[in-house]
Amino acid sequence: MMFLKIALYLILAPLIGGLLSGIDRKISARFQGRQGPPLLQPFYDLFKLFEKQALVVNGVQDFFVGGYFVFILFTGCLFFVGGDLLLVCFALTLAEVFLMMAACSANSPYSAMGSQRELLQMMAYEPMLLLTAIGFYIATGSFMVDDIAKSSVSPIAYLPGMFFGFLYILTIKFRKSPFDISTSHHAHQEMVKGITTELSGNILALVELAVWYEDVLLLGIVGLFIVNMQWWSFLIAAVVCLFAYILETFVDNLFPRVKWNSMLKSTWLVTLIAGGVNLLILTLVH
Amino acid sequence: MSKRSIVPFGPHHPVLPEPIHLDLVLEDEKVVEAVPSIGFIHRGLEKLVEKKDFNEYVYVAERICGICSFMHGMGYCEAVEHVMGVEIPPRAKYLRTIWCEMSRLHSHLMWLGLLADAFGFESLFMQSWRMREKILDMFEASTGGRVIFSVNKIGGEMKDMDGDMLKGFLKILNEIEKELRELSKTFLDNKAVNSRLQGVGFLTKQQAHDLGTVGPFMRASGIDRDTRNMGYAAYSDIDFETITSNAGDSYARTEVRIKELFQSIDIIRQAVEKIPSGEIAVPVKGFPDGEYFMRVEQPRGEAVYYVKGNGTKFLDRVRVRTPTFANLPGMLETLKGSQLADVPILILTIDPCISCTER
Amino acid sequence: MNISKSPWLLHYDGSSCNGCDIEVLACTTPVYDVERFGVINTGNPKHADIFLITGGINSQNREVVKQLYSQMPDPKVVVAVGICACDGGIFKDCYNILGGVDKVIPVDIYVPGCAAKPESIIDGVVKAVGLLDKKRAEMKANASVSHKED
Amino acid sequence: MNFLENPSFSYIMLCAFRMKMRGNKFKGETVVIMEMIATLMVFPFLAALLIACAKPGKLRDGLIFCSSIVIVATVLLLCINVLQGGKTQSYLMETQMLDRIFLIAELGLMGLVFYYGIRYKRYYILLLSAAGTLPVVWMEFAGRGAQGGDHIVVDYLTLIMCLVVGVVGSLICVYAIGYIKDYHKHHTEYKDRSSFFLSMLFVFMGAMFGLIFSSNLTWIYFFWEVTTFCSFLLIGYTQTEEAINNSFRALWMNLLGGLGFACAILYSSMALHIANLQDLVAAAANNKAVIIPVTLLAFAAMTKSAQMPFSRWLLGAMVAPTPTSALLHSATMVKAGVYLLIRLSPALYGNLAGVMVTSIGGFTFFAASLLAISQSDGKKVLAYSTISNLGLIAACAGVGLHQAVWAAILLLVFHAVSKSLLFVSVGAVENITGSRNIEDMHGLIVRLPKLAFVMIVGICGMFLAPFGMLISKWAALKAFVDSKSVWLVLFLIFGSASTLFYWGKWLGKLVAVIHRSAQLKDTVRKSEKGSIYTLTFLVIALCISFPVFSNIFVEPFLSQTFHDTIGAIISSSDLNVMLLMLCMIVILPVTVRLLTFGKANKRVISYMAGVNEGDDRTFVDSFGHEKSMYLANWYMDDYFGEKKLLKPSLVLASAIMTILMIIVIGGAI
Amino acid sequence: MKLLTFAKTELHNLFSKPATRLYPQEPRVYPERTRGHVENDMDVCVFCGLCSKKCPTGAIIVDRAAKTWSIKRFSCIQCGYCVASCPKKCISMRPDYTQPAGEKSTETFTQAPKDDQSAS
Amino acid sequence: MPENIIIPISPDSLLEEVLKMKNSECRLVQICSVRLEEGYELSYSFGKDYDLYNLRFTIGDDEEIPSITNIYPTAFLYENEIHDLFGVQIKMISVDYQGTLYRTDKKTPFK
């Protein structure tokens, strides 16, 4: 069963992630009054990148990116086999640190600046991520994804604030405007391409692929707010996930990119207010 | 060692529409020092006067820049006309005025888009450029070019716009005006956008004066000067007021430019109403002899065309002082102490045009 | 899979007058929307497949263009947009213009026009895309040949 | 040679022990244990004496090396012996004479403090010292003190502390052999008093052993004051203006804590008739007034472990040569504070004293990790990180729950090992490059690959899954949630996020791959190397084996202290997952290399906006010249700088502490 | 709300037809004035060479002897100066464009011998 | 339309005249050089409202003129440009690019 789940995740996640990314690009284009690329464009891009020669500035970049890739996959597997949510957060951090180190190792100005910003982003969203896990724990009595998914009431009933907070940091994690400060899907960044500046060809492809895996993982957490014992709750969760994703696209097109200090301040504030108050009430009631 | 990074910014950089280079000294992301370097687009076209005769040079002049192309051609022509004492027909003056303002419209809309892009608002960029396309269509229909027009010549214009065409244009302008109202809300009222513009790149009135700034960049710091008031082309017949703002920051510059968009639409309307019929050019005889400093208000501010002739068909000297050249010191001033994330905005709020600057 | 389905652009403004430059940018905006062909304006040589250059080469940007070109991964295609990029255009007699882009790097596609119209730029890109596939096939063939030699 | 008095006292003590033991009828096995304890308490002082007299040279180095080995061996033997016995041992019920000796030593110590106070014209020191020592001495001599109770207790916590102090402490001493030579080579402006320095390190260890074995409050107090005084001497080692100022700051803060300790002794002896730490904690359950000495002791502990209003002394301690910092931060001194808090923790459960400790601890954790962000001095970052981690340990101890204490102990151990590793590696780097600034560690992976690797291990050990500290943080988080401490949870999550930032950026600096030509010659000495690699090994070994460690040492202690046993804090499935992660990290480089992936890669220069000059080091600047590119990390001084944050944090922490202390003590009276 | 000023435009765009012109699937119809490329009515040309002399980029080569008129399409900047200066008004500006190509080619037109015409 | 006012001065009185302009609240509009058979003709243009005052003087090929960047700091771009393109010797420009503002292959092409 566990291996089946892992296999399913490993196979389906990139498909779903790629497709979502395609939807994102298509809808973004339509928001901007453009025709937009074909739906399968992200896959074309990925295959192309795998076909291309990779340019590296040193020999350790691919090692770090490999670490990033492997640990993102690992984290996803851990989540979908029903592992410990806190450990999922920690493993995700580890993966991100690998990516950050890949950027630093390049020793190039834009990639280094990107890595500092990436760290800052991590600093911004990390509290809310942990708080979400804690929220699940208090609401359902367990950190295990398996147990949380089997609760009798959807956790969101207890965790509306956390849900909001999580959606908020999701913008950072999805690298969407206004929080796409370390690297962006859009061109014209003061960072050039930020952390991915020095990555190219198949190494870049790995990063893209990892992002898809990660997107699915994050949407999994969104879904976790919704699911409960009933089978149909999974359907609702899927719809909510899709909706959350499109919402992020909408937001992406609605805001200018903010500066790092606004990002940090607002994210921490939202964490403190939406998450903290939710936590306070939960502990008082439970 | 220090907590300062030293990094190159440009000449190739995705936020830069054109190559310019800055040595940035950064603390975290605070710009401690910015040393500019230009010359990546320098062609040396002023020296072409030795090879192209003064009539042919119009085509060079309008290729100083593809954004403010029309007024470059016109400014050069007016300067030579002054030297030669040529009076162009009134209809030509009005045609020039209309095209001037259309240039301003497309340039400012383009700038709005680039600014939006600089603060990472892609959809706003798309929206602005989408509107700009309408102006370009108008240009294409009237001049045959979208960015390089080739309608100016010494002594007048080469192409005319008939009544139907002008009427059609007015209709399009009405549409644009409506869309512009909607668009300006996002630029001027949106809190998130405001946070990226307000207080960013502040320049006092005194600084603006001392640094010799021109155009909307200067007017946003509260100096009331607009070269159009000198009344070249048909501006002396047109009723308009100089737009200024006192805030002196990037927001004020946006505001001034947006207001100028509405103003340009208004000027075109007035011009279409008043345009007299008649010839669009007079024949020009002889060769220029003498000198003149011609000043016109480009979208980015006052440009100076200095022409010196010697009585042959080759001029002695043509010198163009473009607004961006004058605004660069002001931009450097605003860069000091700014955030790296603001650097694109600061570079853009002067609406730099490097190919103009370097010629 | 065809590379041609995902051509990513790097745009550098050599010493253009901005005319071609803004037309290239206009291609990405709603009315022309080159993303229809999967084109992304990456702004980073290391991600790009197609190098779009507007304007001619002068003494100061010569090295820059060469460097950007060298930082692009294979296969890559160079498109010279505008007459300036093709042969220096009206500025070719200027003291600081060395000529078209082909003076410093090999150019695969020339897009004429002053300024080049968005439509011709699109045509140029579509042509470039075709070349990309060809170059990749060659690259693969070469790679397998050298493998056998090992 | 005033400091020699300590060792001479200790020699007397050793004799006294022996006499005492002959008098008691112990079973053979216990006698062995007792002998070992006595050795640990006395031997370091003896070693110190010898080292102090020795001239710098091979002989002295050998002496240090052998002494360290003796100490480590004794500690290990002791552990094995006690573990075989399997229960808590307590000794020395009646020790009139020893008590007297301690009191005299106490007075001697006061005399020394007086001497320095007068010599450097810091008269407030005299006041503080006298105010603490004299009443206690008076109480004892006047016979007003409580009698009875064990004087020496050995339980699992003692063993853990023994291991930390013995093993880590000895490694640092060994490291110091090589370090101090280089130090004086680089700093010819300071007088070479290395023998004194090295001997003080041993005195310190001896005092720590004394402190952790003692159970009698007066004894603990004595050793407590010895560590205070020792750290004073060590911090002031270079005798520069700054060093002296900082050493006095450390002295007065710790004396103030000592004063609190003295008050606690007075109160508990005279009002409660309890003279022994364990008894005091045990009495907390049914005697409300116990909270007063407990609060005072907690106060003392927090000064010693540099909690927020008192954090500045630890930062000042940075002026001393690195082994001092390593010792103060990891194995000794500050650990004495949190050790005491852990001992007290059952008495802190669910009362205001506990609230005081948790809120100060939690706040310190958060504030210090924010402050660390703005630091570029490697040692200062380490210092703030120490303060912050101690805060976390204190908070855990203050919660007073089974799980929390588990976390506290593991944090203590992991921190000791990782932090000392970091200190010694920073020290080694400093000796080679002449700078301990993190900015200067740019590209260390190329310049000094081995040291960089070691440092990376240390840093990962501080904040990354699946390495040490994170596991304990994880347990702490669970404990906070379970105890419904919302504030602590918030402090912890925000604090960890900041922790992530400052470690992450340091890590980034290290791994930057710079030009080969920057490679440096690795001149780390043998002794330093030995110590560094052993510590590295320990960090990794602990990561892998901590469940075993927890099983053998921590859980038995907890079931003793809390009289219940609960299941594994971290489930075995999670442990497996983490082990898997560890394995993945290890095999990753191999797999990446093995996969065809990356074979066709082509090396190019990095992107520098098109103006890169030849290689990655320089670019063409605005004047057309070559300029070297330079990359610095973020410090966000405007937000997290000391100027911005330090004062408010200190004020806030002082306010919390004062108010809570007044409420607690006032309420109890 | 003051944060969502763009939402209206955004949603409007989503639900209306994109502004994109589907070039090249749908060919573009240019306005008549568009300066695309120059063409010479070879029958009228008298090979006076004025166009060649005036052309700012030297794109036109006139060979009187061979009766050829060539244009370097990849040098022509569509300024229209040749059109304006041709005494016979045989050069005209056409809206459609020279196609991009891999090589910079020159197009040469030869005047058909006049007598041939009358003969047929 | 306001006229161009050309004020002939001697090269030695340049700083003095520029200072006068500064004191009467003029802004620097531009500096322009024209190559003569021998030497250069320089115009320093100052603006007040819509009036344009041009200080005009000629110098010989090897003559040196002082920089006005002390009075008008923004003149540095103009002065560097004139130096790089024409080869006019200007003393003590603050921020002197020393010929690298325009890095042309052919040095001082207007000379």
Ligand code: NFV
């Ligand atoms: N700077 C500048 Fe221009 C304008 N407006 C002109 O003179 O854009 Ni290219």
Ligand code: SF4
């Ligand atoms: S080809 Fe024409 S429009 Fe394009 S850059 Fe050159 S001069 Fe400008």
Ligand code: SF4
């Ligand atoms: S100017 Fe006209 S007639 Fe003369 S050669 Fe050219 S095309 Fe022929």
Ligand code: SF4
């Ligand atoms: S349009 Fe202009 S460039 Fe083209 S051939 Fe005619 S004169 Fe020459």
